[in-house]
Amino acid sequence: MRCLRRARRFGVVAPYLSGYNRAIPARAVKPMDFSLTAEHEMVRKTVQDFARREVAPIVREWDRKHDMAPHILPRMGELGLLGLCLPVRYGGQGMDYLSLGLACEELEAVDSTLRVVMSVHVGLNSLGLFQWGTEEQKQRFLVPQARGEKIAGFALTEPGAGSDVASIRSSARREGQDYVLNGEKTWISLASKAHHVLWFARTDPHPADPHDGITCFLLETDRPGVTRGDHHGKLGVRAGSTGWIHCQDVRVPAANRLGEEGEGFRIAMACLDNGRYTVAAGAAGLIRACLEASVRYAQERQTFGKTIAHHQLIQAKIARMVRDYEAARLLYLRAGWMKNQGLRNTRETSLAKWYATDAGFTAAAEAVQLHGAYGYSDEYEVERHLRNAKGEMIYEGTSEIHLLIQAGYALGFRRDMPLRCELPAYDPDIWHAEA
Numbered sequence: 001m002r003c004l005r006r007a008r009r010f011g012v013v014a015p016y017l018s019g020y021n022r023a024i025p026a027r028a029v030k031p032m033d034f035s036l037t038a039e040h041e042m043v044r045k046t047v048q049d050f051a052r053r054e055v056a057p058i059v060r061e062w063d064r065k066h067d068m069a070p071h072i073l074p075r076m077g078e079l080g081l082l083g084l085c086l087p088v089r090y091g092g093q094g095m096d097y098l099s100l101g102l103a104c105e106e107l108e109a110v111d112s113t114l115r116v117v118m119s120v121h122v123g124l125n126s127l128g129l130f131q132w133g134t135e136e137q138k139q140r141f142l143v144p145q146a147r148g149e150k151i152a153g154f155a156l157t158e159p160g161a162g163s164d165v166a167s168i169r170s171s172a173r174r175e176g177q178d179y180v181l182n183g184e185k186t187w188i189s190l191a192s193k194a195h196h197v198l199w200f201a202r203t204d205p206h207p208a209d210p211h212d213g214i215t216c217f218l219l220e221t222d223r224p225g226v227t228r229g230d231h232h233g234k235l236g237v238r239a240g241s242t243g244w245i246h247c248q249d250v251r252v253p254a255a256n257r258l259g260e261e262g263e264g265f266r267i268a269m270a271c272l273d274n275g276r277y278t279v280a281a282g283a284a285g286l287i288r289a290c291l292e293a294s295v296r297y298a299q300e301r302q303t304f305g306k307t308i309a310h311h312q313l314i315q316a317k318i319a320r321m322v323r324d325y326e327a328a329r330l331l332y333l334r335a336g337w338m339k340n341q342g343l344r345n346t347r348e349t350s351l352a353k354w355y356a357t358d359a360g361f362t363a364a365a366e367a368v369q370l371h372g373a374y375g376y377s378d379e380y381e382v383e384r385h386l387r388n389a390k391g392e393m394i395y396e397g398t399s400e401i402h403l404l405i406q407a408g409y410a411l412g413f414r415r416d417m418p419l420r421c422e423l424p425a426y427d428p429d430i431w432h433a434e435a
């Protein structure tokens with residue numbers, strides 16, 4: 001399978017690049033269009049082939065081992081997935097934000113683990129760095145990440161602070177040209193694999209507003225004083241890595257500070273706008289996988305002299321999966337489209353994530369039910385989807401937090417303030433430029 005960028009170079013998507021999108025000036029809002037371009041189809045097909053041919057045959061074995069297949073991350077790098085929607089000049093593939101969503105849907109239609117990699121490495125870390133980093137930081141950190149030479153994570157959650165981000169206790173003390181980091185992060189995806197993480201710590205222990213006084217750092221995990229490990233006994237994403245990272249008097253140069261002092265909360269929330277988008281897209285893939293598995297099984301399994309597909313209660317389960325897949329897909333595509341236009345999408349992305357992950361859990365539970373006892377075994381993939389789906393209602397904002405966000409917007413309690421650095425709108429001329 002060719003690297004995505006090479007495929008484009010060989011002309012697979014040339015008609016798209018020379019046509020519709022190129023004529024659109026950056027930041028101009030395009031009219032509603034539900035069609036996917038040739039480039040999107042190429043991304044979708046490439047990722048689908050990879051997931052079906054290379055991941056599906058091994059995922060049950062690694063899920064049982066509670067470990068990540070060692071060749072998977074290098075393979076994702078080789079295919080260009082780890083820099084999919086980043087400009088070519090930063091080592092990326094030059095695709096748009098919709099392509100990122102489509103890739104996540106295809107990955108999670110097989111298993112959540114690789115979509116989690118995309119969420120963390122691309123969504124939470126690399127796009128955050130792309131949005132907020134200096135040119136020097138992009139060259140030093142983003143380029144190797146986009147090329148897949150370095151793996152990136154996002155370290156926000158602490159033992160005492162998850163939903164309530166402003167209560168984090170990790171500290172960063174300025175000493176000359178350095179900061180000294182202390183603290184513990186937990187439930188960090190790729191904790192044991194990442195070379196770089198975005199590390200959030202308090203630079204001001206007693207700010208008037210607890211949302212202030214948090215600062216973000218680019219932390220290399222091989223610095224003296226960093227220790228880390230994996231959590232064991234997880235319900236889901238067992239073929240992936242989730243763990244803890246501890247910093248004990250870790251010195252990082254001030255050049256590793258992402259954004260300004262005290263800007264960390266806003267940076268974290270902006271990163272989550274991108275991570276949540278990938279979770280939403282992935283959850284749409286999980287619903288689709290449950291739907292396809294259920295249709296297959298319903299057409300094979302017989303009870304009372306006919307296939308279970310002929311029982312109306314089974315049809316109702318399948319119809320609800322169809323409804324939820326279509327709705328989840330449209331919600332994430334809208335969020336991706338808004339990102340392409342450079343439009344703020346916190347509200348739409350939160351809605352897409354909340355809807356798709358709640359619907360994903362329901363679809364997986366119904367798919368297990370439809371499979372009867374066989375759904376209760378890892379012989380059928382719906383069992384794994386159910387375990388993975390539960391996590392999606394917890395990370396990147398629990399379902400309750402997204403419910404509160406949506407209520408806040410609807411009731412006028414919440415509105416988005418402009419950011420010092422916005423995620424750049426997709427512009428193919430800029431994204432494809434070599435330098």
Ligand SMILES: Cc1cc2nc3c(=O)[nH]c(=O)nc-3n(C[C@H](O)[C@H](O)[C@H](O)COP(=O)(O)OP(=O)(O)OC[C@H]3O[C@@H](n4cnc5c(N)ncnc54)[C@H](O)[C@@H]3O)c2cc1C
Pocket residue numbers: 120153154155156157160161162163164186187188189190237242391394395396397398399400401404
């Ligand atoms: C598989 C997995 C991977 C993860 N990866 C990462 C990662 O890479 N990086 C990272 O930083 N974190 C990661 N997390 C952590 C995740 O983001 C947190 O678990 C999540 O934010 C919830 O925090 P918490 O677990 O501390 O729950 P809490 O915040 O303690 O919440 C407990 C319960 O109370 C509810 N609750 C909290 N506040 C309210 C309220 N105001 N109103 C109503 N209900 C409320 C919650 O919805 C939840 O049901 C991961 C978690 C998992 C499970």
